[in-house]
Amino acid sequence: MAPPSPILDHIVIDVRHRIDEAAQCFAALGFQLTPRGHHTLGSSNHLAMFATDYLELLGFGAGGASRDELQSFPIGLNGRNRGRRCVIGNRSRFAPHTI
Numbered sequence: 001m002a003p004p005s006p007i008l009d010h011i012v013i014d015v016r017h018r019i020d021e022a023a024q025c026f027a028a029l030g031f032q033l034t035p036r037g038h039h040t041l042g043s044s045n046h047l048a049m050f051a052t053d054y055l056e057l058l059g060f061g062a063g064g065a066s067r068d069e070l071q072s073f074p075i076g077l078n079g080r081n082r083g084r085r086c087v088i089g090n091r092s093r094f095a096p097h098t099i
Contacts (some may be wrong), residue, residue: 010054014075019044019059026057031056 015022022035023046033046048055 008053010053011077012058013055013077015057015059016075017060019046019057022046022057027029029054 005048008010013022019036022037026046026048027033033048035046037045037047039045043060045059046057048057
């Protein structure tokens with residue numbers, strides 16, 4: 001019997017300290033974002049909800065709090081697959097270098 005196919009839970013776009021700029025950009029593109037949420041570990045997010053999954057803008061608000069466990073992941077597009085983080089690309093206008 002073949003193992004089950006991976007299921008993508010949600011897409012994460014790491015925007016670090018540029019969460020306000022990212023939210024404005026995605027809203028201008030037509031995404032309806034949730035109000036800013038705050039994680040107990042210091043990060044913040046906005047979500048774009050879809051029928052069965054969602055997109056998460058993950059960053060840090062004023063004060064510059066950061067989560068050490070996220071520092072090794074690239075700025076840009078990431079994803080979660082059954083609780084495991086997997087990078088699926090990092091082309092983003094929020095990346096430190098334009099590709």
